[in-house]
Amino acid sequence: xxxRFIPVAHPVFAGNEKEYVNQCLDTLxxxxxxxxxxxxxxxxxxxxxxxxxxxxxxxxxLHLALMAHGLDPGDEVIVPTLSYISAANAVRYCGACxxxxxxxxxxxxxxxxxxxxxxTPRTKGIIAVHLYGHPADMDRIKEMAARRxxxxxxxxxxxxxxxxxxxxxGSLADACTFSFFGNKIISxxxxxxxxTADPDLYAKMxxxxxxxxxxxxxxxFTTLGYNYRMSNIQAALGxxxxxxxxxxxxxxxEVADWYARHLPADLVEPACEEPWAxxxxxxxxxxxRREAGIARxxxxxxxxxxxxxxxxxxxxxxxxxxxxxxxxxxxxxxDLAERGLSLPTHGHLTEDDLAYIAGRIREICSxxxxxxxx
Ligand SMILES: *Cc1c(COP(=O)(O)O)cnc(C)c1O
Numbered sequence: 242x243x244x245r246f247i248p249v250a251h252p253v254f255a256g257n258e259k260e261y262v263n264q265c266l267d268t269l270x271x272x273x274x275x276x277x278x279x280x281x282x283x284x285x286x287x288x289x290x291x292x293x294x295x296x297x298x299x300x301x302x303l304h305l306a307l308m309a310h311g312l313d314p315g316d317e318v319i320v321p322t323l324s325y326i327s328a329a330n331a332v333r334y335c336g337a338c339x340x341x342x343x344x345x346x347x348x349x350x351x352x353x354x355x356x357x358x359x360x361t362p363r364t365k366g367i368i369a370v371h372l373y374g375h376p377a378d379m380d381r382i383k384e385m386a387a388r389r390x391x392x393x394x395x396x397x398x399x400x401x402x403x404x405x406x407x408x409x410x411g412s413l414a415d416a417c418t419f420s421f422f423g424n425k426i427i428s429x430x431x432x433x434x435x436x437t438a439d440p441d442l443y444a445k446m447x448x449x450x451x452x453x454x455x456x457x458x459x460x461x462f463t464t465l466g467y468n469y470r471m472s473n474i475q476a477a478l479g480x481x482x483x484x485x486x487x488x489x490x491x492x493x494x495e496v497a498d499w500y501a502r503h504l505p506a507d508l509v510e511p512a513c514e515e516p517w518a519x520x521x522x523x524x525x526x527x528x529x530r531r532e533a534g535i536a537r538x539x540x541x542x543x544x545x546x547x548x549x550x551x552x553x554x555x556x557x558x559x560x561x562x563x564x565x566x567x568x569x570x571x572x573x574x575x576d577l578a579e580r581g582l583s584l585p586t587h588g589h590l591t592e593d594d595l596a597y598i599a600g601r602i603r604e605i606c607s608x609x610x611x612x613x614x615x
Pocket of ligand 1: 297300398
């Protein structure tokens with residue numbers, strides 16, 4: 242038995258979570274109810290935008306935001322190849338085609354310099370993902386989107402509370418989508434949100450979320466909509482989590498600062514935070530250096546044997562069977578995917594846990610190098 246088990250992610254319930262959920266149970270308001278509006282209002286205020294719309298997960302949030310922009314079959318939407326699958330899938334749900342762009346090596350987010358080349362007459366929009374909690378370089382992307390008449394959606398599923406040049410993620414584009422899955426910065430179990438400053442977009446998404454029902458006439462369905470609603474119980478959890486978001490973000494930053502100071506920099510490249518960014522540190526993600534003498538997957542397997550759970554960086558979507566493009570098409574993303582490793586990042590970690598993680602990384606690498614030297 243390993244001496245301990247340290248999960249890569251863990252929710253922290255340190256506020257009104259139980260009280261609010263119990264209110265739902267006590268009042269019998271488990272499906273609809275007042276927590277939904279309260280969570281939406283509080284989240285809109287947090288992001289500094291007029292509108293926030295809850296939904297059942299971060300993928301349906303992306304689907305809603307894309308549908309509201311009116312994609313047609315054959316349209317193209319630019320997405321970073323290095324991200325979770327949701328953005329590309331949501332484009333496909335609309336009958337449109339995701340077009341992949343390589344990553345920027347420091348932040349791992351979409352490389353603004355790679356976007357222009359991939360714009361065609363069929364391109365309708367861009368999704369910028371704030372990967373692992375680091376904001377994408379939004380001004381450059383926004384300027385290009387405006388110049389070429391494209392919509393711009395932020396995928397903030399991993400970046401609640403991150404900032405770009407002082408401005409909140411969630412307020413930087415036409416719409417921003419969030420996830421509250423169990424492993425995210427704040428969680429409702431499953432859940433999602435879309436923020437926007439555009440009242441028309443908001444109204445469209447609201448109708449699409451509720452089966453396409455005419456808001457002025459009950460059971461009069463005017464468009465093909467979906468049941469993408471969040472429940473009152475989930476919203477109760479979300480509101481309680483959001484009330485303490487400063488604490489959640491502060492704990493993550495403490496963990497990240499500790500890693501930055503104590504991880505062996507000759508073996509792993511630390512996570513980057515650009516001077517223009519405030520990282521939300523969803524997952525503190527390092528790159529295993531070639532000089533470390535161990536492959537990322539071998540290091541991850543050895544850490545797991547010591548009770549330390551980690552996560553490999555996503556496969557770039559262009560290597561997946563569903564979306565395959567030529568190997569080498571996006572070399573930076575391929576390198577990040579090969580060497581990137583997310584370390585445990587959450588509010589329950591102690592300094593002792595962190596010292597244990599750093600110590601194991603050092604020992605595993607030196608044992609591997611000693612074995613290789615014979
Ligand atoms: C988690 C995540 C999503 C999707 O969220 P779900 O709630 O799991 O549907 C979308 N994009 C990114 C970048 C994510 O990390």
